[in-house]
Amino acid sequence: MSTVTATAAPTKLWGGGKSPFDVEYGKLMMWYFLMSDAFTFGAFLISYGTIRFSSNGWPNPNEVFKSFPFAPEGVHAPLVFVSIMTFILIISSVTMVLAVLAGKQMDKKAVVRNLILTIIGGIAFLSCQAWEWNHLHSEGAWWGANPFLNADGTQSSTNFTNYFFTITGFHGFHVFSGVVINIIMLIMTLMDKFEKRGHYLMIEKAGLYWHFVDLVWVFVFTCFYLI
Amino acid sequence: MSHSAQALHHDDGSAVKEIWKVTAILSVLTIIELILGFWMMGIESESFRLAIKGSIVILMIAKAFYIVGYFMHLKHELKNLIMTIVVPLALFIWFITAFLYEGNSYKNLRNRYDPYKKAQTEIKVHKNEEVKEGKPSAE
Numbered sequence: 001m002s003t004v005t006a007t008a009a010p011t012k013l014w015g016g017g018k019s020p021f022d023v024e025y026g027k028l029m030m031w032y033f034l035m036s037d038a039f040t041f042g043a044f045l046i047s048y049g050t051i052r053f054s055s056n057g058w059p060n061p062n063e064v065f066k067s068f069p070f071a072p073e074g075v076h077a078p079l080v081f082v083s084i085m086t087f088i089l090i091i092s093s094v095t096m097v098l099a100v101l102a103g104k105q106m107d108k109k110a111v112v113r114n115l116i117l118t119i120i121g122g123i124a125f126l127s128c129q130a131w132e133w134n135h136l137h138s139e140g141a142w143w144g145a146n147p148f149l150n151a152d153g154t155q156s157s158t159n160f161t162n163y164f165f166t167i168t169g170f171h172g173f174h175v176f177s178g179v180v181i182n183i184i185m186l187i188m189t190l191m192d193k194f195e196k197r198g199h200y201l202m203i204e205k206a207g208l209y210w211h212f213v214d215l216v217w218v219f220v221f222t223c224f225y226l227i
Numbered sequence: 228m229s230h231s232a233q234a235l236h237h238d239d240g241s242a243v244k245e246i247w248k249v250t251a252i253l254s255v256l257t258i259i260e261l262i263l264g265f266w267m268m269g270i271e272s273e274s275f276r277l278a279i280k281g282s283i284v285i286l287m288i289a290k291a292f293y294i295v296g297y298f299m300h301l302k303h304e305l306k307n308l309i310m311t312i313v314v315p316l317a318l319f320i321w322f323i324t325a326f327l328y329e330g331n332s333y334k335n336l337r338n339r340y341d342p343y344k345k346a347q348t349e350i351k352v353h354k355n356e357e358v359k360e361g362k363p364s365a366e
Contacts, residue, residue: 021308028308035312042319046326053330056338056348062268078268083261090257094250097298101242153351211298215291222287226264227280 030205034212037174041216044170045223048163057150059160061225064141064148069131082225085128086217092121093214096182100207103200108189111203115186118210122179129172133165141165164224171213171220178213181206249297256290 014020021028052058062078071077095117102110140147146161185206194200260283267279296302301309338345 021311022305023308031308031312035315038316042322046323049323050326050330053327054333054337056334056345079261079264083257086257087254090250090253093294093298094246097246098243101239101246105239149352154348155350155352208299211294214298215294218287218290218294222260222283226260226283 024201026205027201027208030208034208037212038216041167041170041219044163044167045219048167048223051159051163055157055159057152057154057156059146059148059156060151061227063151064136064160065132065225067135079225081128081132082221085125086221088121088125088128089214089217092118092125093211095121096207096210100200100204103194103203106195106200108192108195111189111194111200112186115182115189115203119179119182119186122175122182122210126172126175126179129168129175133168136161167220168224171216174213174216178206178210181209245297249293252293253290256286256293260286 065082066076066078068075068077068081095114099111099114099118102114136142141161141164143162143165144158146156146158148156148160150156185203188194188202189200194202263279263283263286267276270276270279301312
């Protein structure tokens, strides 16, 4: 042990005296929180997959998610609305990265502008989801109620709607908290809190959370709408 | 200190460039996913559909890699930090395999040993509209 000194080899074992992961405490803990959250969402999606694999029939997503706002009743436009939602989330993720980058450069104006764009993207996504839920509800779908038949024309169970509303609802709640966190970040930026601190590391942590929300949507989108 | 600490401070022009490059990659991957999704609608063969679904899942994992690696900046962190996050997530490989296998096995066992249940799931229902409209008229 005594032969290994701090100066001997920087890539070897950690010798103390500095942050082992070279990140601040809050950011590291945000990563571990997101990891635990990934297991929660993973458990939801795997449970959905297990039930789907154990069922003889399952509704065809292209028949269920085929409507579009302001389009005439009975329009057949599968995947169109949800792809718009997907792109909204990707773009809001990009503006969040730009806000984090601007924070690193201590560019308050750019942080404010990109945070506002991110918040708008988040609200747009939530509005889309609210419309979709409302539309499905008007068709008779809700927890415990499934008006859609299986793809092969047999009677379906309520598993489909239960999982859909639970998982997209849990994700939507994450988006909602992300928007609230981003609004708080915006207010703190406008109050010059970060300028006084001398760094914008808080924006980085909020950014991690926001990207995670986008990441989860990648999985939810694929599992519910595409496959 | 280390090479990754320097990577954090690479010049701002290249950082912005990288962001737009990753954005383009994510958009292209999403568009390919959507094309595959639209293409799959017209295909009857169950095994071919399964192959397309497999490709969509691979594209999904690629998208996840780009979001976590570049947007969340994990690729530029120290290797030890990356490992403490990625290694526990490797549990998902077994988690997914075991549960999907279990679900499939449950379906097969029930279909074999519970013929009544199987017959119930094979009864075709009339069209959606007829079910909706049929209810009030029956009352």
